[in-house]
Amino acid sequence: xxxxxxxxxxxxxxxxxxxxxxxxxxxFQKAAKLFIQAKKTLENEITGIESPxxxxxxxELSAASDLRREYCNGRILLEEAKVHERxxxxxxxxxxxxxxxxxxxxxxxxxxxxxxxxxxxxxxxLCRAWQKMMLAEWRISPEFYEEASDLFREAKKSSTSxxxxxxxxxxxxxxxxxxxxxxxxxxxxxxxxxxxxxxLESAAGYxxxxxxxxxxxxxGATEALFDAYRYMGDAxxxxxxxxxxxxxxxxxxxxxxSIEFYERAGYVGKRNEVIKILEIVKEKREFVMSxxxxxxxxxxxxSTSLMxxxxxxxxxxxxxxxxxxxxxxxxxxxxxxxxxxxxxDVRLDLVNVGKNAGLLVRVDSLVPKGFKVAAVPSAYVxxxxxxxxxxxKLEPLKVESIKLxxxxxxxxxxxxxxxxxxxxxxxxxxxxRPEQFSICLLYTSPSPRD
Numbered sequence: 001x002x003x004x005x006x007x008x009x010x011x012x013x014x015x016x017x018x019x020x021x022x023x024x025x026x027x028f029q030k031a032a033k034l035f036i037q038a039k040k041t042l043e044n045e046i047t048g049i050e051s052p053x054x055x056x057x058x059x060e061l062s063a064a065s066d067l068r069r070e071y072c073n074g075r076i077l078l079e080e081a082k083v084h085e086r087x088x089x090x091x092x093x094x095x096x097x098x099x100x101x102x103x104x105x106x107x108x109x110x111x112x113x114x115x116x117x118x119x120x121x122x123x124x125x126l127c128r129a130w131q132k133m134m135l136a137e138w139r140i141s142p143e144f145y146e147e148a149s150d151l152f153r154e155a156k157k158s159s160t161s162x163x164x165x166x167x168x169x170x171x172x173x174x175x176x177x178x179x180x181x182x183x184x185x186x187x188x189x190x191x192x193x194x195x196x197x198x199x200l201e202s203a204a205g206y207x208x209x210x211x212x213x214x215x216x217x218x219x220g221a222t223e224a225l226f227d228a229y230r231y232m233g234d235a236x237x238x239x240x241x242x243x244x245x246x247x248x249x250x251x252x253x254x255x256x257x258s259i260e261f262y263e264r265a266g267y268v269g270k271r272n273e274v275i276k277i278l279e280i281v282k283e284k285r286e287f288v289m290s291x292x293x294x295x296x297x298x299x300x301x302x303s304t305s306l307m308x309x310x311x312x313x314x315x316x317x318x319x320x321x322x323x324x325x326x327x328x329x330x331x332x333x334x335x336x337x338x339x340x341x342x343x344x345d346v347r348l349d350l351v352n353v354g355k356n357a358g359l360l361v362r363v364d365s366l367v368p369k370g371f372k373v374a375a376v377p378s379a380y381v382x383x384x385x386x387x388x389x390x391x392x393k394l395e396p397l398k399v400e401s402i403k404l405x406x407x408x409x410x411x412x413x414x415x416x417x418x419x420x421x422x423x424x425x426x427x428x429x430x431x432x433r434p435e436q437f438s439i440c441l442l443y444t445s446p447s448p449r450d
Contacts, residue, residue, distance in 0.1 A: 001041055002061065005034035009072065019266065021079045021086075028079070032072035039065035067107055074103030078127065085134060088269015094134035101127035122164060125155035133175060145179035163210050170206030170215060173199050174222075181226055188233040190359060190427060194393050196226050201379075221261030225274060227391070228254035232281060234429065241288065243429065248285035252278060326358025326424040328394065330434035332416060337440050340408050343374050348402045348418065348434065352394045356425035360389040360400060366418040367406065375405035394422070408441045415439075 012027030042062045049055040081096030104127060108120045129151035136144035152172035159165040177199035184192040200223045207215040228251045235247035255278040262271040333347040348366065352358055367373055367385040380402070381388040387402065394400055408414075416437040424430055 001034055002038040005031050005038050008034055016079060021083050025076050025079045028072045028076045032069045035065045035069040067110060070103060070107050074100050077103060086267050086269060088272060090134045090138035094131050094138055097127050097131035097134060101131060119160060121158040122155045125151050125158060129155060142179040142182035145175045149175035166206050166210035167212060170203045170210060173203035173206060174219060177203060185229055193230055193391060197391055217261045217265040221258045224254045224258035224261060244288050245285060248281055251281050255281060325354050326352055326356050327354035328352050328358055328420060328422050328432050330420050330432050332434040332437045334416065334437050334439055337442055338408055340411050340441050343405050343407050346404045346406055350400045350420060352396050352398055355396055357393055357395045358425060359423040360392045360394055361421045361423060362389055363387040364419045368414050370409055372407040373404065374407055377402060411441045413438055413440055
């Protein structure tokens with residue numbers, strides 16, 4: 001029975017690793033019952049054992065059965081906490097993680113072997129860290145995220161496997177992002193926004209190295225959510241009607257992306273939270289749209305009956321004021337003659353000629369319709385011909401080179417005229433365009449070797 005219990009325990013652990021929490025709970029419950037049966041069987045046979053060594057071994061196994069049953073119960077609490085977390089019940093999730101922490105800490109105190117205590121110690125730190133994360137979500141407190149980040153670092157130090165250590169580091173970076181993110185939500189400070197993005201990128205890297213794809217999806221969802229917050233905040237203070245509409249639309253796109261990622265990661269509670277935010281943003285955009293229609297001027301406003309020729313005047317000279325802010329200039333580099341069906345490179349160089357740093361947001365109309373994209377920088381996302389640069393910081397007099405590999409399907413002349421959108425150091429959205437570039441797409445006759 002003891003070996004059967006161990007087999008059931010291994011099955012439960014495997015189900016947990018595959019994020020099948022409900023089935024894992026059932027398997028841990030069966031394993032716990034089997035360990036109880038194993039203890040009863042050993043106790044019944046101890047009285048008939050004559051050898052002192054065998055009797056001592058049987059007593060050790062009996063005591064071990066109690067600890068293993070307690071471990072199974074702790075794992076049940078842990079899986080139940082994960083279920084509550086995914087459903088968005090952070091209060092109950094925090095309670096369950098706390099109970100699991102108590103269970104594992106009690107077991108660790110009863111273990112005689114230092115090796116066994118060392119194996120269980122990371123679990124104790126992780127349960128406490130997860131509890132802090134849930135408390136941060138429930139009470140909307142960044143301080144709990146900071147505590148969780150430190151606990152994950154401690155879990156990494158105690159980890160006996162590289163994979164577990166990478167996961168703990170990913171969790172630590174993710175909690176730092178959430179801690180700073182809470183302050184960003186309150187202040188809309190661009191510098192904090194950049195720190196959030198950096199921590200999220202770090203977390204995603206650790207998760208990918210550890211092989212946790214669901215966790216990397218979770219990071220992607222959170223990153224898109226903070227991007228949406230950024231655009232929502234800018235939209236609230238923007239006075240220009242068209243720009244306000246554009247910012248709300250950008251927020252909607254990132255919220256939709258966040259919902260998709262949370263759905264993929266299985267976090268139903270978070271997905272539902274973002275859906276509610278998306279509904280609010282859509283209502284605001286629709287209100288702005290209706291307000292714009294209502295505020296349209298009558299036709300008489302465009303009458304030219306009172307117009308006269310302007311008084312001749314000299315144009316003002318352009319001063320150096322523009323360079324006080326972040327000022328991004330763009331330059332395109334492409335081959336003039338391109339062979340249809342063959343790959344060619346497009347390079348967009350972005351240079352900040354201003355005195356302050358800016359944040360690169362996206363490049364619209366970078367890839368013409370009908371072109372196949374063979375390669376795109378891994379740090380960015382290409383959607384419908386536009387490149388999301390994810391708020392990358394561009395320091396004064398620094399250059400960011402973006403290189404794409406494209407392939408044309410039909411001959412003709414194509415004009416490349418992308419638009420770069422960036423945010424200057426005072427939080428204002430600005431745009432720039434490189435000089436329009438014309439590409440001549442040519443057919444070539446296949447060689448005999450082809």
